[in-house]
Amino acid sequence: MVADSSSKSATTVPAANKGVARTLAQHHKAVVGFLLGVFVTLVLYTTVSGQFGSTNTIVALQSTTPAQRNATTSPPSSTPAASAPNNSTKQDDVQKDDLNKTMGGERIQDGVHGTDKNNRTDANFDKKVLQANATTDQPGGQPVNNATTADANEKKLQEEELIQQELDQDDDKNDTNDVKKDAGAPAPRKPICDLSDPRYDICEIAGDARATNRTVLYVPPPGERGADGQEWAIKDQSRKHLEYIREVTVKTLSAAQSQAAPECTSRHAVPAVVFAMNGLTSNPWHDFSDVLVPLFITSRAFDGEVQFLVTDLQPWFVDKYRLILANLSRHEIVDFDRDAGVRCYPRVVVGLRSHRDLGINPARAPRNYTLLDFRMYIRDIFSLPPDSVGIPYKASGAAGTEEKRKPRLMLINRGRNRKFVNLPEIADGARAAGFEVVVVEPRRDLRLEEFSRVVDSCDVLMGAHGAGLTNFFFLRTNAVMLQVVPWGHMEHSSMIFYGTQAKEMMLRDVEYSITAEESTLYDKYGKDHPAVRDPESIHKQGWQLGMKYYWLEQDIRLNVTRFAPTLNQLLRTLGE
Numbered sequence: 001m002v003a004d005s006s007s008k009s010a011t012t013v014p015a016a017n018k019g020v021a022r023t024l025a026q027h028h029k030a031v032v033g034f035l036l037g038v039f040v041t042l043v044l045y046t047t048v049s050g051q052f053g054s055t056n057t058i059v060a061l062q063s064t065t066p067a068q069r070n071a072t073t074s075p076p077s078s079t080p081a082a083s084a085p086n087n088s089t090k091q092d093d094v095q096k097d098d099l100n101k102t103m104g105g106e107r108i109q110d111g112v113h114g115t116d117k118n119n120r121t122d123a124n125f126d127k128k129v130l131q132a133n134a135t136t137d138q139p140g141g142q143p144v145n146n147a148t149t150a151d152a153n154e155k156k157l158q159e160e161e162l163i164q165q166e167l168d169q170d171d172d173k174n175d176t177n178d179v180k181k182d183a184g185a186p187a188p189r190k191p192i193c194d195l196s197d198p199r200y201d202i203c204e205i206a207g208d209a210r211a212t213n214r215t216v217l218y219v220p221p222p223g224e225r226g227a228d229g230q231e232w233a234i235k236d237q238s239r240k241h242l243e244y245i246r247e248v249t250v251k252t253l254s255a256a257q258s259q260a261a262p263e264c265t266s267r268h269a270v271p272a273v274v275f276a277m278n279g280l281t282s283n284p285w286h287d288f289s290d291v292l293v294p295l296f297i298t299s300r301a302f303d304g305e306v307q308f309l310v311t312d313l314q315p316w317f318v319d320k321y322r323l324i325l326a327n328l329s330r331h332e333i334v335d336f337d338r339d340a341g342v343r344c345y346p347r348v349v350v351g352l353r354s355h356r357d358l359g360i361n362p363a364r365a366p367r368n369y370t371l372l373d374f375r376m377y378i379r380d381i382f383s384l385p386p387d388s389v390g391i392p393y394k395a396s397g398a399a400g401t402e403e404k405r406k407p408r409l410m411l412i413n414r415g416r417n418r419k420f421v422n423l424p425e426i427a428d429g430a431r432a433a434g435f436e437v438v439v440v441e442p443r444r445d446l447r448l449e450e451f452s453r454v455v456d457s458c459d460v461l462m463g464a465h466g467a468g469l470t471n472f473f474f475l476r477t478n479a480v481m482l483q484v485v486p487w488g489h490m491e492h493s494s495m496i497f498y499g500t501q502a503k504e505m506m507l508r509d510v511e512y513s514i515t516a517e518e519s520t521l522y523d524k525y526g527k528d529h530p531a532v533r534d535p536e537s538i539h540k541q542g543w544q545l546g547m548k549y550y551w552l553e554q555d556i557r558l559n560v561t562r563f564a565p566t567l568n569q570l571l572r573t574l575g576e
């Protein structure tokens, strides 16, 4: 098995680290040099660094964007922004450059996002902040009106914060609309776009629905046609405030328009779901939180009898998650931006329902699905062993045929920030404690199919707070997610992004909070700096500052002496 060979060579620290430092430096240069927008997208707070990967054949579900893999696939919207070079050449250079620089997981969003965001005026941005207004108080939320790199970063940070606030606000609102609840329920008779949810907009069209070129038309029955028809512009993903999700038009045709409705070029017996694949995808946490879990909520109850009409289709996403997509829909995926036909469906859903970040509220989900159901579903789709087998450590002893082996710990490192600077020492420590260690560094060439099996073979998934932990969907019941919480009062975030989900999914959630001395901020700023001495004072000055220090700037030098008891406790827990 992959994992066996991996663990033997676990001490090798791939050359990724060198690349990372260089990458960072180059990014900064690139930014200062020209392209703010592209960089801005780099610092997505859960940067795709600590990704999927395994040691010698290091993994890589990476997260390349179409622009990286294939510059020709950039959607039409990728017009350079006013503040960026108006020609695509520089942009392309950056991307190619980045491709080379991006040792595993150091993912750069494509120029599309960069330019879109770059073009955002400050006024627009502020308006957006206000609109998205989940915004508790924003002590540091002054208008950002300087086009410096720092400000570009800041904008990005603001955006991240919005996302986080959205999350904090945990909007398990009451479900007053049963129609929304069950994908299998009779659909409403008229097109209904429901814009009331704080997270997403959704339209349900039943009857004569015609889909063409990012537009869904509803042709009412003759008796119900009006003098005019309502029209909506819907962001067809689970984050309705995300600026660079483009809108899909949904329109009820008037009596006159119905007469002239475009003819169907194909008729389908199954419903369709329209959703966007861009947005914050490419970071696995967002892939799941923004698209896959919402898609599960929205379409799983169709049992595969549904067609996906995808806007801003991302070939890498289709490829990476093909098993999941192919199970949710047994029908071909349609590129809704390019499809020239007029597809007629008995029912069309536009948008993706989402209950909370990386979560499902069973009371609002069809068939009362839970996040645990989702994990089981994912395991099923990836043909991982049934839940009854137990964690590998226990299973190995129970089987009788197999020798009792050590518990296996997957140690995921991040690439860009919050990385373990003393990785070999940590791996040695875990080995000394009695674990078999599988070190995983971000890389980009292993498939999810293989990697899911490596994760499944582990009893413990250990990593610093970050997207690599999203691999917990592949763990077995009662396996452990060991989250290393960086310095700076990040316990709350660690819980709401990963900890609560782990528990909901019947995984064991263990958190190890580092001390200031274990943060590289300590080396960088000294023990008397407020960021080191008093995180609260930093947070009080505005979240941007907290983001800068604790999410973006720090790496981790785990004190293996201090960490040892955690490992020992873990060992006992696994043996129970």
Ligand SMILES: *[C@@H]1O[C@H](CO)[C@@H](O)[C@H](O)[C@H]1NC(C)=O
Pocket (backbone or CB within 6 Å): 070, 072, 073, 315
């Ligand atoms: C990449 O580009 C080539 C031609 O340049 C094209 O044939 C191919 O379909 C593209 N790949 C993807 C994934 O779009």
Ligand SMILES: *[C@@H]1O[C@H](CO)[C@@H](O)[C@H](O)[C@H]1NC(C)=O
Pocket (backbone or CB within 6 Å): 079, 080, 081, 082, 119, 120
């Ligand atoms: C940027 O956005 C403004 C207003 O939203 C628009 O007028 C302008 O054309 C855009 N520029 C580019 C290069 O897309």
Ligand SMILES: *[C@@H]1O[C@H](CO)[C@@H](O)[C@H](O)[C@H]1NC(C)=O
Pocket (backbone or CB within 6 Å): 085, 086, 087
């Ligand atoms: C970009 O556009 C500006 C103004 O539109 C123009 O002055 C400049 O020459 C253009 N640069 C490139 C590289 O096309």
Ligand SMILES: *[C@@H]1O[C@H](CO)[C@@H](O)[C@H](O)[C@H]1NC(C)=O
Pocket (backbone or CB within 6 Å): 087, 088, 089
């Ligand atoms: C812009 O790009 C086009 C094609 O990519 C190229 O032909 C043209 O010379 C570029 N313009 C400038 C001003 O660089």
Ligand SMILES: *[C@@H]1O[C@H](CO)[C@@H](O)[C@H](O)[C@H]1NC(C)=O
Pocket (backbone or CB within 6 Å): 096, 097, 099, 100
């Ligand atoms: C990547 O780097 C290699 C070697 O440094 C270089 O030959 C190649 O041209 C680079 N590719 C791109 C796309 O920049």
Ligand SMILES: *[C@@H]1O[C@H](CO)[C@@H](O)[C@H](O)[C@H]1NC(C)=O
Pocket (backbone or CB within 6 Å): 130, 131, 133, 134
């Ligand atoms: C947004 O915040 C402003 C100012 O704090 C407040 O007046 C407004 O009601 C808020 N909007 C929403 C939708 O909460």
Ligand SMILES: *[C@@H]1O[C@H](CO)[C@@H](O)[C@H](O)[C@H]1NC(C)=O
Pocket (backbone or CB within 6 Å): 145, 146, 147, 148
């Ligand atoms: C904008 O940036 C420039 C250059 O960095 C700086 O001199 C100026 O003070 C900044 N303005 C504001 C409002 O921050």
Ligand SMILES: *[C@@H]1O[C@H](CO)[C@@H](O)[C@H](O)[C@H]1NC(C)=O
Pocket (backbone or CB within 6 Å): 172, 173, 174
């Ligand atoms: C949800 O509904 C219950 C009962 O109808 C009500 O008591 C509660 O206040 C509602 N909660 C929210 C958040 O609206």
Ligand SMILES: *[C@@H]1O[C@H](CO)[C@@H](O)[C@H](O)[C@H]1NC(C)=O
Pocket (backbone or CB within 6 Å): 303, 304, 326, 327, 328, 329, 330, 377, 380, 381
């Ligand atoms: C999806 O997977 C389930 C098992 O989890 C299987 O029963 C079902 O047939 C699959 N559906 C499709 C469309 O492949």
Ligand SMILES: *[C@@H]1O[C@H](CO)[C@@H](O)[C@H](O)[C@H]1NC(C)=O
Pocket (backbone or CB within 6 Å): 213, 338, 339, 340
């Ligand atoms: C799709 O719509 C866009 C703008 O709405 C239009 O420019 C384009 O020609 C349309 N494409 C097709 C195939 O109808």
Ligand SMILES: *[C@@H]1O[C@H](CO)[C@@H](O)[C@H](O)[C@H]1NC(C)=O
Pocket (backbone or CB within 6 Å): 362, 363, 367, 368
């Ligand atoms: C879903 O849960 C509700 C209570 O939360 C329950 O009344 C209902 O019967 C459940 N539905 C299904 C299909 O299990």
Ligand SMILES: *[C@@H]1O[C@H](CO)[C@@H](O)[C@H](O)[C@H]1NC(C)=O
Pocket (backbone or CB within 6 Å): 517, 559, 560, 561, 562
């Ligand atoms: C590591 O942790 C141990 C035990 O908590 C402590 O005694 C020691 O001082 C720490 N080492 C460093 C370098 O902080």
